[in-house]
Amino acid sequence: MMNAIAVLLLSVPAWSQRASSEPVSGGMPQEVLIKAEAGTGKLTDTKPHLKIEVDPFETIRPGLKPDESLLLAVSPLTVSWRRTHPEFLMNERVIQPWRTTFSQRPGISFKVRDQLETLLGGKPEPKEAKKWGWQLTIADEEGRVFHHYEGAGDPPEELIWSGQNDQGEWVRAGRSYSAVYAFTSPDGSPRTTVGKPLLFKGIVHQEDTGLHVSMDSAALFGASKNGADLQAPAGVEVLRSAADLVKRKFGGIPISVRVFANTKELGDQQAKAVQEFLLRELMTASRHITADAARAPFSDQRVEAVILNR
Known part of the structure; x- marks a missing residue:
């Protein structure tokens, strides 16, 4: 078999070949030359290998994606303190050591x-x-x-x-x-x-009957000591300091609240307000905190919360 085959479709004299290389009026050459070079392979009908991409983790990949709702969507430099800390740290029931109404000093x-x-x-x-x-x-x-x-x-x-x-x-x-x-x-x-x-707004001392947490009625219920509701923020801060003291060292111990007020009726109202506040702060059963009241002169009007640790 010949290594190269030349097919001359149209034979013309040499002088006319140069002239025919010029485009004719149709703009196309008058001859077409097809050549086959040596070394070309035979025609084959072999198909290439079928390549299919498979993800071995396809079934579990959705579960590996992070929960976008838990990610911080904005820069930490532009968010507030409340958005970057858990909610329980902002709960008022958490002990706050900066409250110093009841000092830890011995005297x-x-x-x-x-x-x-x-x-x-x-x-x-x-x-x-x-x-x-x-x-x-x-x-x-x-x-x-x-x-x-x-x-x-x-x-x-x-x-x-x-x-x-x-x-x-x-x-x-x-x-x-x-x-x-x-x-x-x-x-x-x-x-x-x-x-x-x-x-002193508050004093703590140990007696035979228990640990006495004495609080100023003027701080809790106003300068006249005649209020039935706790005064904010002074009265609330004093009671929260007392609750923090209980949480640190005396959790679960029964408490007796005794209020000395101008009248027995006023004392009962104030004792109820203190009792409800401590129940909410300490998250304890109502049977663990009792309340009572008695009359007293102005200078002796106060609130005593006795922790029955003895």
Whole structure:
């Protein structure tokens, strides 16, 4: 078989071939040349392999997609605090450590030496300080002596008082107390100064009947102490601080609420308001929190929540 086949469809003289290469009036050449080169394969009817793309995870892939509703749709730099924190952190029942109505300190602190230095306008010499005598008197709002300390020599830097006097009486929330400092110089001349008034919205102390959480009625129900509903925000904050104290250390222990008010009827209303608030905050059964009321003079009107831990 010939390696190349040339088929001449139209034979003309050489001189006429050059002329015929020129396009004729129809614009098409007058001859067509078909060539076959050596090395070409034979015609075949073999079909290529069928290639089908298969996803081995097709059945489970929808379940692998994340829940778009849980993704943050906007930049964290442009969202508010509330949108980026779980809802339970914003719940009012969560303990909030910045509430400091009921301090964790063991008592009331008095800076005796600082008071002497303030009187003298500076620190005395160590030898001279030992020659001073000092007294500390805690007086109530009627001017009566509630408790008394005294000593000789170098005044203490800090004196911690439990809040209880020698007669077993405790300071009361809402009542004003004054700290009177009296010093005697080495030559016998007296020096006296009065510290800042002591007024507490809430006081905690342990007694034989239980842990007493005493709260000022003026803070809870207004300055006149005659309100039947809790005052916001002061009264609500004091009660929430009391509830936080229970949550930290005394969860599940029964509580007795006793209100001292101007009348028994008013006291019952205030006791009910306190009871309902604590039930909601502590999420406990109503049988665990009881309420009672009694009459009392204005200076003694207060709310006592006794945690029955004994």
